[in-house]
Amino acid sequence: MVKNKPVIIKCEATPAILITFECAGQKVPAKLQENLVLSDPVTDIKTLQSSIKVFREEVEEYYGNDGYGCVCYAWNTVPGESDPQSRESNRGLVEIAYLKKRFQRVPMSQTVELQSTISLQCLPPEGKPLPEVFWLKDGKMIEVWKEINFIISSEGNLIINQARLEDTGNYTCGAQNPASRRFSESAVLTVFVNGAWSTWSEWTDCSAKCGKGTQRRTRTCTNPAPLNGGKSCTGEAVNRIACTSLCSVDGLWSPWSSWSTCSPDCIHHRRRSCENPAPANGGEYCLGNDLASANCTGGMCRASRVEDGENIPMYIGLCVAVAVFITVIVLIVIFMRRRKARSQGVFSRECLSTGELTSLILFQVTIFLVFLSELMSMQPDLTVVTVQHALPVDSPNNNHMMDKQPLYDVPDINAHHRLSGTLPKNSKMMLVEPTINHNLSSSLEHLSVCDNKNSLLLPSTVDADGVTWSTFDSCGGRLVLPESGVSLLIPEGAIKEGHVEEIYLAICRDDKDRPRLNDNQTILSPLLLIGPPSVVLMKPVILSFQHCASMRQGGWILSLYNSDSPIDEPPYWKKMVTLGHETINTPVYTQLDPNQCHIMGEYLQRYAIIGESVPGARAIKILRLAAFAPAAPPAMDYSIRVYVVEDTHDGLEGVIQMEKKLGGRLLDKPKQIPFQDCGNNLCLSIEELSPGWRSKLAANYQEIPFRHIWSGNQNNLHCSFSVESIDRIQSNVSCKIQVYQKAVPNNRQVIRISSNIKEVSETLFFFRNHAPSSLSFPQKYTLIILPPHIRHQLCLLLDPPNARGNDWRMLAQALTVDRYIIFFATKPSPTENILDLWEARHREETAVTDLMNILRVMGRMDAASVLEKDMGSWL
Template sequence: HQVEWLRNEDVIDPTQDTNFLITIDHNLIIKQARLLDTANYTCMAKNIVAKRRSTTAAVIVYVNGGWSTWSEWSPCNNRCGRGWQKRTRTCTNPAPLNGGSFCDGQPFQKITCTTLCPVDGAWTEWSKWSACSTECTHWRSRECSAPTPRNGGKDCSGGLLDSKNCTDGLCLHNKRVLSEPKSHHNPQLLHPSMQPDLTANAGVYRGPMYALQDSSDKIPMTNSPLLDPLPNLKIKVYNSSTTSSSPGLHDGTDLLGGIPAVGTFPGDGSSQFVNMRSKAQQGSQHLLSLPREHGTSASGTFSYLGGRLTIPGTGVSLLVPHGAIPQGKFYEMYLVINKAESGLLPSEGTQTVLSPAVTCGPTGLLLCRPVVLTIPHCADVSSSDWIFQLKTQSHQGNWEEVVTLDEETLNTPCYCQLEAKSCHVLLDQLGTYVFEVLELERTLGGYLLEEPKPLPFKDSYHNLRLSIHDIPHSLWRSKLLAKYQEIPFYHIWSGSQRALHCTFTLERYSQASTELTCKICVRQVEGEGQIFQLHITLGEHANSFDTLHSHNSSAPTTQLGPYAFKIPLSIRQKICNSLDAPNSRGNDWRLLAQKLSMDRYLNYFATKASPTGVILDLWEAEHQDDGDLNTLASALEEMGKSEMLVVMATEGDC
């Protein structure tokens, strides 16, 4: 007989499906139960005569459920503040079948979440009005920091700055040059009812400037013949953006008591309202005596908006950044080139003075961010053989080292940016600094014959030799017995000799000789030199000694508020907001410092609340003459900050 197994009436052939095995005693073995093995199984025996079937056996293969992988966490269900988020899984890997058990566990998980709420920016209160500028305008500012926009919040709408005229119609923007006495036919004398010409009559005394906080601070004009028709006239003393340097008034000095009747006044005509504060509505005036001298000092009153002090023609300036002075405060600050013999830096071994000694003050002021002091120098910065130091003078008169370049530490109180002709120093404290070539020719009645030229002077102990050549001997005779003159090396190197000079005396044979041509050779013995070709016409002093000072020597010594800066405040704040936060790719203030060649000691900037702001302050000091924003724009473009370029293009004329 023959035995067969049927699965759902189909004959099972183990040779076709190896998962089945039929033993020699005709038992059916399913090697591994599969889902497809679920069926009705029947055993059938047959011979030639008949067939016989067993009872059908139902085989059911069940599948227990399995979890799928977790989904991603859902977004926080609350767009602002505390909420929750969840993730899910399904019992489909595999799904339970044929009575298999369901998955064990939860099909979802929930966790709490917190979404940072967007904070819209809001303005602070307006600052107090700044001092009156040269444009007869004063400014006030506010900041979008109450609160600062964050987490995608909206920026403040409106302007950062507000300005208005500050002279009530008495604008002194147009300067008058009062070089010749006016006629006695003064229209004010002929017509007493006319308002006095304050641009002329207020320029009598010059001195330090104070901010007048109280509108009741009015200084009455003293009676004088010129103003008798207006005995009750009062004039408010406004802040001036240009402060000239003159001896201060003493107690009891009348405001206009010294006006010459003919209308001519001392000074250069550029000084504006009298710079003083009255102690009371009626009474004497008192001025703070500042160490200043005409031509070598400048002063001005600064507020939160900042500004710039400049001593024209010297290369010395002080940049007071926006926000350096606490809001609501007004500081009178001054800048002085020291000439006192006691202020000279003593020679110490192989040291020599490379710059004038400059005092910026007053000392002890609370500064919220560093100011930038710019000092000219005569160092060869390309030389690697020298160590450059910045020194400051203590109250006892001693000179102390502040910083040695390239040896800065976290305790170094300042940062020096050394350029070819200037040193820009970021300072948190005002004082006297030196990194001295001062003129005496003016007092000796001399005038400039040739533009100055640089001469490398080395620490070789060799003297400076000067000689005159190619004199037309038929017309002129030199009274110099020797062929040359020398200035001792130590007189130059020590910096302690203030009146270094050399005189060549020439005598003409005839008064008819009005022209002189010759050469002056200046060189260090066994060193380098310069030759000056001179062509002099007597009586023509067009190139007076004043031309030794730069062409902008008539520029205002004080600039206040937005007028002092090349980068508009709104652009500056956007750049700071974009670059202050550290970036893992380094595309932040550190890269900006590198692009602007200010990365000699980055740790100094890292300690500041706004590293980008301090870098931009330094850029302002470096570019005070050219004011070219291209270098800054190029640096931002190389950094991939194209959005900043759009801002600069759209707001550059603000």
């Protein structure tokens, strides 16, 4: 009922000849009724319709406890006659409609960044019936069914999915019901744009044409330009570097040489060269000829003489050669004939006949002339220049470092001797990129789990030491890889009631699984795989793992990457979301704690955290250093391997599994070292080597390039130091390896090594008693902190929004999971999802007590009492 307007109550009956009303226990006089007979044109059935008016004063004057109600009666005979028949309607309650003026929560003015998500809060005044909320922008109603960028939530808040410049304006919250319409105070929404640099221009030419100068490049803060109070770009708009332009030198002739002796053709020559100075750096070559010829007899030489004179030496030489050859042949023949005669015992003075001797001589002369003609035809080609490279007399000393040659490597399992055995004396270590083949007795490609007649085919790209699985039903549970610090929480209700699913959790350590990054990006977490992708989830699961980004210094742009490629194919990585830029359509919630990351979503696939520095900043990631040596080294040499990996449990676990195959042992406790995005290499030097030992490298210093650590695509990078014994009596080897980043003096770490090589072989390798891998014993944790009935009561209490705001939204804020609160707002029960994430983040003994105290600070004693009431029975 609205003020000054009566309520019209209508009653229809078929068949009926009379309708009467009774309101608040009193019969309504017939004169106050309005009757109307309606006839159906098709069936000709008549319907009696009667109505009365109820005024506000009548309702206000009624003091009954059951409210002012009206009932109508339909009669088929006149009341008072014999055997009257009537039917009674349902009781209708008449209430006074109202809408108070004061809004319980009004929208506040905001200044937000472009493309961000905004929530303008509004809680309408109390009213009966419940008022409907609508919004106005600059006095014009927002039609949310047309504007997909606007959403009005169930509690009345206006959610703007992605703020645009045109969304700047005045926003007013309105509420209406049949009693009235109310408007809140307007809130001003300002969408600002932070300035961003354009790309650098090309470098200008060197300012100096000759000698030292400068080059410059520029950029402008126009990509985009700051707007509506947005921040201007930080950094320099002009960048200058020193340059040197080489001065060009024009060539000049050297003095002429003296004239050569006069040649048979009566010509002599002289030369000069263009080297006084020689042309350089684009300078011009000397003009003119470098050879001059002139007649040396005044033109008195004759051409025929010259031609005859050229052949005379050749003719003389041929004649002499023929004569000598014939003489030698004759003497040899005579000698052979005499020797033959002696061997027969007959001495004969008979000489060779003239014909025989002549034939022999002619035959020999013919052979000689043929040979001589062939020899004369092989004239040297004077136009060919032959360059001979002198070979070094001494063999090169391979103990010296070559320029720009890295001395670190990636362990090659297929060449075990390269790391743990003795290196050849003249060998060099260099960067290698092997394909690591984990030779398992049973390949993962064909490995399956059988449980309750179900089988699960595991991917072939994962290491046997980095996978676990189990079977789950609607009760949920937890998968854990404790050595890698990775877990997967499957909340209650994530698996459909009555279904059973086999789920696996794996670490991808193969180099081929790593995403290809640009020079600015770096991997900050393990590469994780959960599956199989065919599993349909009813609510989000939570994947928890470590990251190595230093959040204290800040300066990070962090993104979640995923890959939905088939498990038997190389992954194709793509950016899923940049943290802080989520929209209402973002399908996952990413909670980033100082050392942990929690991904909440409904998709089973590959995940990784990738980061890059904020423009103008230098982000820092934490690395872990671990030094290893062979468990049983040779008597003369000792090889030390220093690994550089991301500071996560899985980064160290990957090295442990690698060294387990190589037969190595840990030399010192793993150390942390910050690594800054400044482009400087990581340096390692071996110092204070104990007496009786010396380094096999000429320089005790090595470097790992910055880009190999920051954006490289290799796992388990390390440097190797080889030392050799020069005193066999000394069995103790000790040293320290200092690790630091160039130009960053504070980022420094020292690894101290002390070992006795004679005792090492008797020492058990520290991995021998390592716990059984999760491949052999899958771990399933079903311990849930909050029982279902407790969770159900908390959801009933905290899900409904209230005027004080101490509902699920304040709980999310108190638990520091309110960065992307719209994710929870879109769920059927926001409180239930917040508690799921709380269970994944908090496994300490005091977790429930801390939650109880948070609820008390929020002023929700009713929710705190739910926990406190049953604490003795389940805590």
